[in-house]
Amino acid sequence: MGPRIGPAGEGPQVPDKETKATMGTENTPGGKASPDPQDVRPSVFHNIKLFVLCHSLLQLAQLMISGYLKSSISTVEKRFGLSSQTSGLLVSFNEVGNTALIVFVSYFGSRVHRPRMIGYGAILVALAGLLMTLPHFISEPYRYDNTSPEDMPQDFKASLCLPTTSAPARTHSNGNCSSYTETRHLSVVGIMFVAQTLLGVGGVPIQPFGISYIDDFAHNSNSPLYLGILFAVTMMGPGLAFGLGSLMLRLYVDINQMPEGGISLTIKDPRWVGAWWLGFLIAAGSVALAAIPYFFFPKEMPKEKHELQFRRKVLAVTDSPARKDKDSPSKQSPGESTKKQDGLVQIAPNLTVIQFIKVFPRVLLQTLRHPIFLLVVLSQVCLSSMAAGMATFLPKFLERQFSITASYANLLIGCLSFPSVIMGIVVGGVLVKRLHLGPVGCGALCLLGMLLCLFFSLPLFFIGCPSHQIAGITHQTSAQPRPELFPSCMEVCSCPSDGFNPVCDPSTRVEYITPCHAGCSSQVVQDALDKSQVFYTNCSCVAEGNPVMAGSCDSTCSHLVVPFLLLVSLGSALACLTHTPSFMLILRGVKKEDKTLAVGIQFMFLRILAWMPSPVIHGSAIDTTCVHWALSCGRRAVCRYYNNDLLRNRFIGLQFFFKTGSVICFALVLAILRQQDKEARTKESRSSPAVAQQLLVSGPGKKPEDSRV
DSSP: OOOOOOOTTOOOOOHHHHIIIIIGGGSSTTSOSSOOHHHHSOOTTSOHHHHHHHHHHHHHHHHHHHHHHHHTHHHHHHHHTOOHHHHHHHHHHHHHHHHHHHHHHHHHGGGSOHHHHHHHHHHHHHHHHHHHHHHHHHSOOOOSOTTSOTTSOTTTTTTOOOOGGGHHHHTHHHHTOOHHHHHHHHHHHHHHHHHHHHHHHHTTTHHHHHHHHHHHHSOTTTHHHHHHHHHHHHTTHHHHHHHHHHHHTTSBTTTTSOOTTOOOOOTTSTTOOBOHHHHHHHHHHHHHHHHGGGGTSOSSOOOOOSOOHHHHHHHHHHHHHHHHHHHSOOSSOHHHHHHHTTSTTSOOTTOOHHHHHHHHHHHHHHHHTOHHHHHHHHHHHHHHHHHHHHHHHHHHHHHHHHTOOHHHHHHHIIIIIHHHHHHHHHHHHHHHHHTTOOHHHHHHHHHHHHHHHHHHHGGGGGOSOOOOEETTTTTOSSSSOOGGGSOGGGGGGOOOTTOOOOEEETTTTEEESSTTTTTOOEEEEEEOSSOEEEEEEOOTTSGGGOOEEESOOOOTTGGGHHHHHHHHHHHHHHHHTTHHHHHHHHHHHSOGGGHHHHHHHHHHHHIIIIITHHHHHHHHHHHTTEEEEEEETTEEEEEEEEOHHHHHHHHHHHHHHHHHHHHHHHHHHHHHHHHHHHHHHHHHHHHHHHHHHHHHHHOTTOOOSOOOO
């Protein structure tokens, strides 16, 4: 049969150990066969229910720290001058570390102390979260107006129109550029890439080892309930990450080292940068606390003896369909069924790492020969690509498209999108259970869900805000601003090309990059009850010399963000209807002995083909819609302004493309399943007369030798 490969976390078939762990638990008071006093001593950590509770909290904290970067992606871009493509690559590096080692989890199985390995992985995740905050502490304080002198407040007389004789003083910011500055910038970005990689590496043992540990030592009837509780709690992690981001981004980035006299920025100012690093500290602390109990759990614990009373009541109502599946006639002979225990999906105790690597490609190709499995996985790749791009850049898209704050965008996503995703997964599972859907029914449900998702995605192309009118930028074709594109009225002002202190002319709703570009030579501060409003006057480029307000122009259609996100949430819920039925199609589309390996291969493909490249693809598409890039030492940094129409069409269009690919794959799956079902019925109808004739010839007391279809 050849070398045998098993699922993540499933242990080697060693009779003596398994007997001690499962069968010998009833002979000793402590549930162990060993007479060692430490084994018979009662311990609170010899309880699978406590393990389920601890693992639910750990996975919740792990997904919170993994998803937190997505909630603050636009803030990190502004703080360190990153393009969307670079930030997408940064998010993808979480999957790089995870994918590089996840296959070896299948090899190690329960050869290791699984709770301790989970604890070590969680500690690594916590350290990686702390490493993500290091760029904040080693960087200089954030200066939201780099044209202002060091010896005065940042917004006092900043970016004003000065005579050309002052030009050398206005371009001093470029004089700070040196090889040391560039090296420090690369070091900061490199630290974040390393931290994201370590986040992925630390998360490798957490889920597979935890699930296998629960399945090994929980009662057979209680295991599905425990895993359901685990997944239900875990799914709240990304929502909490966006909620945490909403709170942290309301605080100023340098809250630990505020400048003297405070800052004049408000959260609505486009130059505002929130305390993105503080969320990583909180999430890392949560993971570290959740990791402590794992160093006290045993390698093996007594297998749970009793079924939960709640579980018995539920089984009385819902167990009949499951029994039908279990009692369905098998097409394999008893000899073949014994081979299942020794199939390719089991780990041989004497299999080395080199042998494992050599045999894995052959088993992979063998699994990919199943057409249903291949098509369903491709469909899930499309769905995961859509989800990865949406989760990474939806907050930034809402900020730019509807001119809302990063904090408000995260709040909306955490309150609307993620609950709808959970609801879609739950409803899909309930429909499969209540309607007793077979393979054809599951395929039809997947296709129907994706068609409805595609239908509700169409209005998203038309819900959005037009681009702001930016003086000298809006109508240019090149993404690089040139001095001759700006009005001639500010030629005498020697405005810096890298300045950014936007002001708005309320009468014409035209925005200027700085007061200098509006030709303003003076500043007026009007104090109000709750806040002060800054105006710039004597503006030579503004009609009739009207004063302009500090800050970007308010959007006239910010109220459309709620209906837009409601449609996105509805589409997400409909797409998530396919989660459970597509998973059932994978389990029923391969041989029974290959199921566990097929699930592992499925997640490997989702990481390699979807979660790794999708953020980079979406980030690159977003960068193509930029109309004005900020400059940092002569290099292109963060994008200041986007063409909103292009941004909406390309971002939603990319989502639409992946949804269409999923629809096509599910349509092919349904066509193949119907063809297979039709062929099976044809064979059954042809074999029925022959069986009846054989019964007549053999007599009423005899049975045909083989009447299976």
